[in-house]
Amino acid sequence: xxxxxxxxxxxxxRRALRPRGGGGGGSWxxxxxxxxxxxxxxxxxxxxxxxxxxEDWEAPYYLTMAASAVILTVGLTAKPDTSLxxxxxxxxxxxxxxxxx
Numbered sequence: 001x002x003x004x005x006x007x008x009x010x011x012x013x014r015r016a017l018r019p020r021g022g023g024g025g026g027s028w029x030x031x032x033x034x035x036x037x038x039x040x041x042x043x044x045x046x047x048x049x050x051x052x053x054x055e056d057w058e059a060p061y062y063l064t065m066a067a068s069a070v071i072l073t074v075g076l077t078a079k080p081d082t083s084l085x086x087x088x089x090x091x092x093x094x095x096x097x098x099x100x101x
Contacts, residue, residue: 039045046052
């Protein structure tokens with residue numbers, strides 16, 4: 001490999017490995033430029049004695065998750081037994097009943 005081809009390949013690799021993004025250097029875990037103010041998601045706590053108001057999406061989300069959990073619980077407990085052990089158990093029971101008769 002010639003010198004110019006090698007230097008072109010090295011510079012292409014360096015370009016590919018160069019960090020991208022918004023500029024000020026530092027890493028992903030660095031302190032950043034914006035202070036959250038010590039509150040989760042920048043949301044201020046409600047005044048004392050008042051409950052936090054729900055966002056528009058929260059009630060449908062919680063209802064959907066609860067309904068999904070109920071449907072999955074009922075559906076998975078009522079599903080038929082299609083395992084090999086279940087088939088063998090039923091087959092053995094059927095053959096034992098045939099022998100008794």
